Amino acid sequence: MLLSWMMMKLMDPSMDEVMAKMFTEDYKDNPFLMVTATEKLSPRAMMEAAMRAEAGKELARPLGSPVVLSPWDKLLLNPKQLFELPTSDYTQISMKTVIGPKAKKPLQLELPIMITGMSYGGSLSLPIKIALAKGATMVGTSTNTGESAVTEEERGAARFLIGQYHRGGQLSGQEQLKQLDAIEIQLGQGAWGGAVDSTMKAEDIDGHLRNTWGLKKGEDATVYARMPGKNSTQDYIKMVDDMKAQYDVPIGVKIAGTDYIEYELAVIAQTKADYIVVDGSEGGTAVANPTLQDNVGLPTFHTLVRTIDWLVKNNLRDRFSVIIAGGLTTPGHFLKALALGADAVYIGTIALLAALHTQITKALPQAPPSQMLLYTGKLTDKLHIDAAANHLANFLSSCKSEMQLAVQAVGKESIKELSRSDLVSVEKDLAEFAAIRYAGSHREERKKTEK
Template sequence: MIEEWSQKIMEMFLERMREIESVKAPNMTYGFDLLKIGAIGERAEHGVPVTEIYGTSIKFPYFDELRFVPAMIAKKPVDPLEVNTQVRIGPKAKIPLRLPTPIMATAMAYGISISKEAKKAWGKGTALAGTACNSGDAGFYLPEREQAKYYIVQYNRARYGNREEELKQADAIEIRFGQASMGPLTETVESTDIDEELARHLNLEKGQSAMRPILHPEIKEGKSLKHIVENLRKIRDDIPIGAKIAAGNIEKDLDEIIEARCDFVTIDGAGGGTAGSPKVSMDNATIPLLFAIPRAYHYLVKKGVKENISLIAVGGLRDSGDYMKALALGADAVYAGQSALIAMVYSQLQKVPMGTSPAELYLSWGKHTDKLDWEAGAQELANFIKASTMEMAMLTGLVGKKDIKDVSVEDLVCFNQDIKAATGISLAWQPSNN
């Protein structure tokens, strides 16, 4: 009896296999995962470009390909407690940013990205960790400034939160040209999504949408980045002033940044997250940090300005291992984004229905933003930064260095010939020359 049933089941299976076109689903085809299929459906249903939260779901060469080389006998390890983790951003500025950690909280815009409560947590969490947070491209936001110890204000193309009295309260100014997930592209926040408080902050009339131009007004008029920097120095000539770019024409963009005498450059690599960017640019544009950081670092060295210009990396960095690898490749500091947001709300996930995205707790339009305990979130953000900094010290001591700034590509190996060619990192199967 069992043999007969087995035979029948096998015959049914073979019959279905012969009719495979009726059972094979799109998601069984390479590259057509549920997100891809869903995006196709969104375009078909609504007839407009698709936007997505977080970073790209596409996998490309990344920091997982790199490993640190432990010091044993020939090279002696260092006690992590003896490792220096302090950094300076804008070393030539009169008042450089002096931080106890290379980890900062990345740009998050009030109202356009995250909620008022989340912004306060962003400020207080970084203050508790002794580090800096970035205002995002809605500019200066007073409730965040009141909580933050060190505050980096983005000078954005729409000039939101960029009045002179607001810029004077910054500890650094970052001129935003774009970000990894959308390059220079812009987005519009419809008036129906703007409440009275946000409209007041953005200086919008009732019923007016928030629109950001693709170019800074000065650039549109034919002026240069140098002109923008010089005007900002008339407001604050003592703090670091830098530029943020998506990783693209790195060397040519750096020429402009060097000419403008910027104090730092922030490079956003592929994988960088967002509260909502076009899927087409998120999945198809921008160079990964694995290649962008070495290009930027070596070009600044070649031009003889690396000692004057700090290099900040952001874009898809997940944890202390990634942060430390970014520094080894040439960065001076990093921004934490998605990981920091996860840390901020991790213990509060039970407040939202099972299967709900954590983003519903911190996005300005989230369905559960009222449930966020921002002070608890601030403490956990601080804990994450402190723990990650200690782990970076552990990796630094592991390779036999006493200062995180001394860790370099010589302390790494890779598994890939292309990565070796791009970064100068030794292959894991070849004898070490160090």
Template sequence: MKKIWRKVFLSSLAIALGYQGARFLARKIIHDVSTDAISTIMTDLYDENLWEFVSATTKFGPQVIVETNLRSQEGQMIKRPLGSPKKFPSLDQLMFNIGQLHIMPTPLEQPVDTKVVIGKNCKYPLIIDLPIMVSGMAFGAALSEKAKVALAKGASMANTATNTGEGPFLPSERKAAKKLILQYNRGNWNKSDDILKQADAIEIQIGQGATGGTGQKYNVGITDFKLAKGFGVLPAQDAVLHARHAEVSTPSELPKLVQKLKSVAGDIPIGVKFGAGKYLEMDMKWAIDAGVDFITIDGAEAATKGSAPILQDDFGIPTIFAINRAAQFLQKQNCQDRISLIAAGKIRTPGDVLKVLALGADAAYIGAIALFAMSHTQVLKPIPFEPPTQLVYYDGKYADKFDIASGAKNLAKFLKSCNDELIEGIRALGKTSVGEVNKDDLIALDDITAKGVGVPLAYEPCITPNIYNKKIPLSTEGKRHEEG
């Protein structure tokens, strides 16, 4: 009681003294509270000490503790958005060479070619101005129509391609996209000849990095007639994405599906997408024999709107190793000039893109980072009361506040900025096109990366055996200087 009266007295005194009194009182209260808290932590035994939570969090990590509580709350499988927080071996452990004297940098005036052709042997290949495309993110199952249209418009402004994802086909997305890759999903929608004929390329989705090949159910709201029509179900009915394609009950049936799509859509690039697993090369062999024009490899770091943490954290092969293995296998099969390789899975920066190109990919998909770039300052609309994703998700609380024109412009600027950096990096390597970049341009920061992708270690000399005894001929100018 004495303490209470003491605080009342101090408060009254502070009011009487004005600002200086308020400042004094605030400092006094903060001092008293913090002193009491620290004293309690320093003197209570562990079974009564709140520091026990800090100790436990340090051991288990906040991610595990939060998801443990979510599992306890829900009593069913939880779905985590935007991929795994786990630290996989990554592209960060690779560095590029710098052109100096042994290899000269490319002059500033020399043009650099970043154009990419996907489906090189097709009558109607997919030609993009930069080696970056927008990955498949589904309308309805993930993103709003506004978000999908903005992605398509932004990609078009940069003259690259966007992917429909596994959701219902959107005429508005088709109209906004100069180059549209239709994802041929494992459900029953988007399969009509009319839709297939509108594609610039078709990607048969066998699986993806964040979900493997598992099936999923999309709940369609009872009043959501547009989404229900797109999925081909009745309102309030689940749209089912099966674990396997109905046309591919065995791998030997894949060639028939590829030929069917070619016959309907014309000689456009037909490819497959799957998550990288232990038997990556065996999966690729089935696709190669089926006559595909491109293969998309999704590494273990790939993201989605929501999938089981176990699939994100504990399944698949990291992107750095998956792309390296895939490129090597295409070379061994002598089909790297016929089949394009597209890399996906936590590709975030121009450096990441250039590294997967050096490992053997022809182009890269970006997903989550494209959403961040597109949303830019618009994320201030839901923050701080809601996460930024509420701006672009189909059922997001702020989805109706998203501005398409602004989003498209921001994405286009991001893509242009990335391409400018790619050009700068290619010049620093002493090269003039994205097609010239290869593993000879890379060094590794650790033993696992060096061994895993077959590049030299950064801390070891990279010289020819006889360089110390080899007499390097002097230029005419050098000889003149020597004689002088």
């Protein structure tokens, strides 16, 4: 109490001076100018300007863009009560999904929520990768290597492991690829605006990661804008088909959502791939710079609608499973994405935060929670792996139950039965674009049928 009293007494003269200055001085000499400048520029722009001024190089913003343009909150599901009845028992509603059903070894999951590609080394620490694998296994879903290689630790913890055959080359060859439950050819991602060069310096790579990636001491690791040695669209088509011929598991192609999405899909349609991952611009990452995150690509919602529409228009919907990724965070988002046509959703940032749960207090307020997650983080040794795995499993189980209740309300027996007819929008243009009903228009009266 005495200390607080003394601090207040010391602060009073300073505060009095500042308040007098703000109330009497012209703007050019008024400290309140910083408030109006912040309103004009935004706190984020000011802070990032300061970081650029300090570093003199591109920034690396973890966890993705704050710019969210997908209008998920303007879509609503349509429950049924009398003219048709809700499903009788929500616990019996099937949440199962299959990725690549025509593959020799389809990927069969207990729920359509999958852990997205977040790499050991390039993005996350090994402890959180193990926790994600364990948590996903507890609920019967998959995790993903991201732009890394298969580690014994992640493979041992994961029941279903998807591996990214990517532009850095760390995951390649029979020894790596034969360990996977699905192979995802990664040609771009939403948070990067597609595909650009990215280099991790040798001094940032420890011994375990160097061995995992097969690097020599002192050798940098680079993920390139294009697959090394691939110089034409036909080279990519052949690469996908060669992979399909060699492995029985589903083969997928991952691309970022852009306004050229139909052109990109037309190329994938020439391959024998089993599934497509489309990643909207709202996706997260560990290192992409703010310009790419905030200004390049197509929002997740628009990416998904246009992808499904193109596949349907070209009679290709049954040929490919579709996984949507990029900024999906709630069971409501997941349901709406599935109703729009996706077979499954990828989640990343929200899965990390769920896994951290109360362990976040080990970092705050002295450091951001990312320091417990990132490969370069200073607090990665503080993570309790099993606790993180359990909390992720709880999060996914909670999402499953809420989604089952919503599916019950719309009168369906399975998550696979959701369709655009179960959606309505409060915005006319949005409804027209997505080919769903506009809430401001009346339905025609139903014809009465004989009982």
